[in-house]
Amino acid sequence: MNLFPERNPKLAWREIDGEAVIISPEDSHVHELNETASLIWTSADGRHSVDDIADAMAAKYDVPLPVAKADACELIEMLSAKGLLVSPKQPEVQAGA
Amino acid sequence: MGTQASAQGSLRPLNISIGRVPLSLLIPGPHLREKALSRYREFTADSEGGLPVVLRSDAQSARRPECKDPNFSYVLDDASMLLDSFGAEFHGVRQEYALDSLLRILLTMVLLPQRGFLLHAATVVRDGRAYVFTGRSGAGKSTVASLSPAGTVLTDEISLLKFTDGRWQAYGTPFWGEFRAAGQNEHYPIAGIYTLVQSAEDRVESLTTKEVIRALLPCVLFFTSKVEANEDLLRLLLGFVGQVPCERLHFRRDDAFWKVIAA
Numbered sequence: 001m002n003l004f005p006e007r008n009p010k011l012a013w014r015e016i017d018g019e020a021v022i023i024s025p026e027d028s029h030v031h032e033l034n035e036t037a038s039l040i041w042t043s044a045d046g047r048h049s050v051d052d053i054a055d056a057m058a059a060k061y062d063v064p065l066p067v068a069k070a071d072a073c074e075l076i077e078m079l080s081a082k083g084l085l086v087s088p089k090q091p092e093v094q095a096g097a
Numbered sequence: 098m099g100t101q102a103s104a105q106g107s108l109r110p111l112n113i114s115i116g117r118v119p120l121s122l123l124i125p126g127p128h129l130r131e132k133a134l135s136r137y138r139e140f141t142a143d144s145e146g147g148l149p150v151v152l153r154s155d156a157q158s159a160r161r162p163e164c165k166d167p168n169f170s171y172v173l174d175d176a177s178m179l180l181d182s183f184g185a186e187f188h189g190v191r192q193e194y195a196l197d198s199l200l201r202i203l204l205t206m207v208l209l210p211q212r213g214f215l216l217h218a219a220t221v222v223r224d225g226r227a228y229v230f231t232g233r234s235g236a237g238k239s240t241v242a243s244l245s246p247a248g249t250v251l252t253d254e255i256s257l258l259k260f261t262d263g264r265w266q267a268y269g270t271p272f273w274g275e276f277r278a279a280g281q282n283e284h285y286p287i288a289g290i291y292t293l294v295q296s297a298e299d300r301v302e303s304l305t306t307k308e309v310i311r312a313l314l315p316c317v318l319f320f321t322s323k324v325e326a327n328e329d330l331l332r333l334l335l336g337f338v339g340q341v342p343c344e345r346l347h348f349r350r351d352d353a354f355w356k357v358i359a360a
Contacts, residue, residue, distance in 0.1 A: 012327030014335060016307045023314070023331065025322040030314055032307070 005053070005076050005085045006046035015042065022084060031084060036061075040075050044085055050076065112147055113140045114282070116257040116268040118207050119147030120200075125154065132193040137271050139282050148207065149184030150200075154191060169206050171320055173198055180206055201255065201272055202320050209329055212336075213259030215318040218290070220251040220267045223359055226288035227267035229256055230346070231316045236293040237348065239275045244352040251281060255318070258287065258337070265341050289342040291358065296347035299354045309343040310334055 007013075013022040020038040022031040033041055039060065043053045053076075054069035061068070079085045110121040111133055119142055124130040129152070134141070167179040176189040178199045187199045205215055218231035219238040230241045242253035251267060254274030258267055261284070269281040291301070292312040304312070313334055321327070348354035 010324060012324050012331060014328070014331040016310060016335065017305065019307065021307065021310060021331070023327045025324055025327045028319075030311070032311070 004046055004049055005040070005044040005080070007041065007044050008084055008086050011084065013041070024083075031082065033079075036071070037075050037079065040072060040079065041084070044076075044079075110145065110147075110149075111137070112142045112145055113137045114142040114144075114147065115140050115200075115204060115270055116208065116213060116259050116284075117261060118204060118211070118213075119144065120203075121145060121147040121149050123149065123151045124196075125152060129190070129193065129196070133196060136193055136197065139269075139280050140271055150187060150203065151184065152187045152190050152196070155188060169321055169323075171199075171202050173202070178203060197272065201318060204257070205318050205320055206326075208257070208259065209326060209333065211259065212261075212333060213257065214330070214333060215270075215272075216256045216258055216313070217254070217316040217318065218256040219253045220256045220269075221245045222249050222251055222283075222285050223288075223355070225285060227251060227285040228288050228358065229258065229267055229290040230293055231256075231290060231313065232293035233315060237295050237350070238293065240295075240350055241293070241348075241354075242276060244350075250276065251283070251285070259284075260336075265337060287341050289344065289358065291344055291346035294345060294347045295350065297349065298347060299349055299357050300347050301357050302345040302347065304343055304345055306335070306338050308345075309338045312345070313338075313343075 010026065011022050011024055013020050015038065018035055018038065020033040020041045039057060040053055043056060050069070050072055054065060054072045057072055058065045058068035076085060108123050108125065110123050111130060113120050113122065122133060124133055167181045169180040171178050176187065176195040176199060179186045180203060185203050187196065190196050190199065201215060208214055216231055218229045219242045220227050220229050221241065230238055232238060239253055242250045251269045252273060253276040255270050255272035256267055257270045258265060265287045266284045267287050268284040271280040273280060317330065319330055346354060346358060
């Protein structure tokens with residue numbers, strides 16, 4: 001599991017009506033995410049952890065945290081399998097932190 | 098392009114302008130030049146100073162030394178192109194069809210920062226406004242064009258859409274499909290864009306922004322894999338969709354569809 005998911009920098013994207021539309025320039029494939037997956041996508045900046053994202057999902061959709069985390073993990077795995085999220089890596093550490 | 102310009106000797110450029118993009122074609126050899134002059138006759142321009150486009154018959158490996166890091170390059174069968182901030186080089190172009198294809202590719206790159214793009218679409222002018230009909234091959238672009246009065250079809254294949262003078266406008270292009278016309282170097286404000294669906298009835302269907310983007314993206318001519326350029330394209334299309342009516346047109350294979358879109 002990618003603990004600090006990060007968007008694949010080789011993809012172009014825009015958020016349209018709260019949902020992400022992602023272009024893979026290398027093969028011109030277009031991915032469209034639903035609202036929940038889009039929340040993960042927009043949060044996946046390499047600094048927010050899975051727990052952070054699950055917190056945001058629990059708050060937004062008013063679901064218990066364990067349920068949100070299970071959903072987040074499933075979606076992150078799915079997005080990673082499609083190549084939309086890059087491989088796990090350590091989060092950037094702020095200087096002096 | 099100084100090195101190239103001198104290398105071309107006293108070649109007289111063929112100046113053309115497509116969608117207000119001035120291009121200065123340096124074409125070696127009278128045969129290809131005559132073909133180009135015939136093909137782009139309606140788009141010739143008096144003014145010089147357009148983007149230099151140097152045609153070379155050699156392969157891409159003979160690229161000029163100072164163009165080691167082009168902004169964009171593309172290989173199309175035996176021909177190829179390089180684009181940098183000084184101009185473009187077309188290599189291996191031996192007939193007008195390759196020139197035409199590379200010009201389309203070049204225009205997609207030049208138009209993007211000018212808020213313009215090429216779209217697989219037929220454009221028909223009616224009452225001074227441009228109606229743009231888009232769709233994949235077989236969707237009905239040529240059918241729509243064939244159902245329109247002579248002289249009203251701006252293009253039956255490739256539409257050039259560009260934000261100029263404060264509004265989105267459709268420009269004529271020399272890039273045609275079945276009609277093989279010379280094209281009209283004219284432009285008109287866009288009344289609307291319609292994604293084509295052949296149907297048993299004539300009706301228009303509203304689309305969400307996402308649906309429009311989904312319909313347009315496969316029809317936009319775009320050839321770069323650079324992420325920034327693709328981001329720019331998405332941003333441009335979103336701006337376009339926000340300012341131009343975009344609907345799905347279900348139409349029979351007759352001209353009755355005008356009743357539902359230009360009532």
